[in-house]
Amino acid sequence: MEEKELKLEEDAALFEPIRRTGKPFYLTLSILVAVILWAAWAYLHQYRHGLGVTGLARPIFWGVYITNFVFFIGISHAGTLISAILRLAKAEWRRSITRSAEVITVLVLFFGVGNILMDLGRPDRMFNIIRFAQFRSPLLWDVSSITVYLTASSIYLFLPLIPDIALLRDYSGKRKWFYRIFALGWTGTERQHRLLEKGIAFMAILVIPVAVSVHTVVSFVFAMTIQPMWHSAIFGPYFVAGAIFSGIAGLIVAMNLIRKVYHLEDYLRPVHFNNLGILLLVMTLLWFYFTFTEYITVYYGGEPIHMTIFWSKFTGRFAPYFWGMFLFCFVIPLPLLSLRKTRTPFGTLIASISVIIGMWLERFVIVVPTLTNPRLPNEAVIYSPTWVEWSVLAGCVSFFVLLYMIFTKIFPIVSIWEVREGREKSMAEVQERIKTYLPGIGVE
Amino acid sequence: MHRWGMVIDLDKCTACQACVVACQAENNVAIIGPEEAAKGRTIHWIELIPYIEGEYPHIKARLLPRPCMHCDNPPCTKVCPVYATYINEEGLVGQINYRCIGCRYCTTACPYTVKSFNWYPPEWPKEMKGSLNRDVSIRTKGVVEKCTFCSHRLLRAREKSKIEGRDLLPEDYIPACVQACPSSAMYFGDLNDPNSTVSMLSRERRAFRLMEELGTEPKVIYLSEGM
Secondary structure (H helix, E strand, O other): OOOOOOOOOOOHHHHHHHHOOOHHHHHHHHHHHHHHHHHHHHHHHHHHHOHHHOOOOOOOOOOHHHHHHHHHHHHOOOHHHHHHHHHHOOOHHHOOOHHHHHHHHHHHHHHHHHHHHHHOOOHHHOOHHHHOOOOOOHHHHHHHHHHHHHHHHHHHHHHHHHHHHHHHHHHOOOOHHHHHHHOOOOOOOHHHHHHHHHHHHHHHHHHHHHHHHHHHHHHHHHHOOOOOOOOOOOHHHHHHHHHHHHHHHHHHHHHHHHHHHOOOOOOOOHHHHHHHHHHHHHHHHHHHHHHHHHHHHHHHHOOHHHHHHHHHHHOOOOHHHHHHHHHHHHHOHHHHHHOHHHOOHHHHHHHHHHHHHHHHHHHHHHHHHHHHOOOOOOOOOOOOOOHHHHHHHHHHHHHHHHHHHHHHHHOOOOOHHHHHHHHHHHHHHHHHHHHHHOOOOOOO | OOOEEEEEEOOOOOOOOHHHHHHHHHOOOOOOOHHHHHOOOOOOOOEEEEEEEOOOOOOEEEEEEEOOOOOOOOHHHHHOOOOOEEEOOOOOEEEOOOOOOOOOHHHHHOOOOOOEEOOOOOOOOHHHHOOOOOOOOOOOOOOEEOOOOOHHHHHHHHHHHHHOOOOOOHHHOOOHHHHHOOOOOEEEEEOOOOOOHHHHHHOOOOEEOOOHHHOOOOOEEEEOOOO
């Protein structure tokens, strides 16, 4: 296996981002850094003066930060889960998209956790969560589950990276010492390949239940309370579906950017966007199904305390958010993804951006209206997020994009060895596999 | 074992808010200025909330003093990730200000919305600083606080009765709000003692508890004709 032609000319486009860095990169980088610094200043302001600088008040104790937390954890479901499912299903078209998906998971998780920490009144005491851990609290379930998820998806990202790091060690001039350490002595022998395949397959299976558990326990933070419209058994699957929904959308946006910026049109082809578009379409319909079920049961039950919140979403103060969510999550993406003509890279990009906005709104519409209408009469408080909260959100998004960009400069964003393996081996493999399905010519 | 509870007779209550003021002074509750108060940032351990019964035209509105319910099955203690809020063996739901991380999970989980958060560091006018109660710790910014049934008074009463070599008497431990009530509409005592005032009142025909259907088992009992 060692003789694998490790020529750089082949798949040169994949090495290009690592070899050369142009002006546009640094320009984008400085814009992002500026936004991040602004957000850091905003947070510092909050740290010094207290959470009073946000728009929160009693009884709306949770707002944008918790919305962000649920949203970012949701986006993280793009990567590892989609990649694991595609790998296990032996979907050949996965080869050039798995890496870009897995990176999203690992990076975006930090911002989910970060938002929870920024939401704390006393972030200096955050280690109390470990010192005095109370496992009856769903927040502790989150801590445990996310920790496992972060670890598992980091390993799952790293394993398929090893052969590519070895390639860079051998053929790239830059940062040789760095690649040497992380290549873990990979030489591409038969045995190493076998072990790697085994490791990847094992992690792919492990990561799926972990990913499902993560978003389930995120929903449990709400569902375990007895607050109206939170205390719902549907929340677990609803959140998981929503997470995968926004996750795929995130992936499509990332792939569109990578494709354009690094000229990878040959690797990320319309067929990839078409297939992911179909997946996104399925999730769009599933999202509608869950949302419909959730609200119709509340409506038919007709409990006054629930109905107050229901109407505040449908016709009241939160109607713009609620119908905005419906527009962005369903009305816009549905036709774009249904028609073959618009299921193009650009069409799916528009649908995905719409879904991402819609899913942020969905989380907001879950968190805030319930808190605005508590069971006992309270002061009528209207929550409007302040510049601090918006700045932190902008900062999180920018920081995520920045880390993603830096990743593409250090590691190939399309898995080189998997693409090559596909070219060399999978044609024959797939033919063999098809043969086993077919009656008449199948080999027993 | 004691099981501390409170009875509030709404037929006697004149909504004068003496309990609110007494509590504010007793427990070093921060003074929130008018600007922040308009945003809903006030802190109250007990406050009067409008309670509306019936539908128009047979509508009846009254003001209802609401302290912490000290539930036997508190939704807040279950969700706290650090045991900063807990229920002790005498049924008091406590709050450890020095452990609270300020995640505000308990505040959102409480169906009675009795908990408050320190959005800014607590402040008092210069003149008031000398009269702060030394028995109650001062909160910092970023932590949750709530009514404790003046549990510091229980500590003090216990010590006193121990020194005097006698049992704790019902009149030894009374929260500030109950003590201040000018129309004697509030009672406090041991619900486990079948002969205590609160215990007898809690079994009266007029007795009800807020949102009993939630199964939180509050230990604040209201009395009202026509409920």
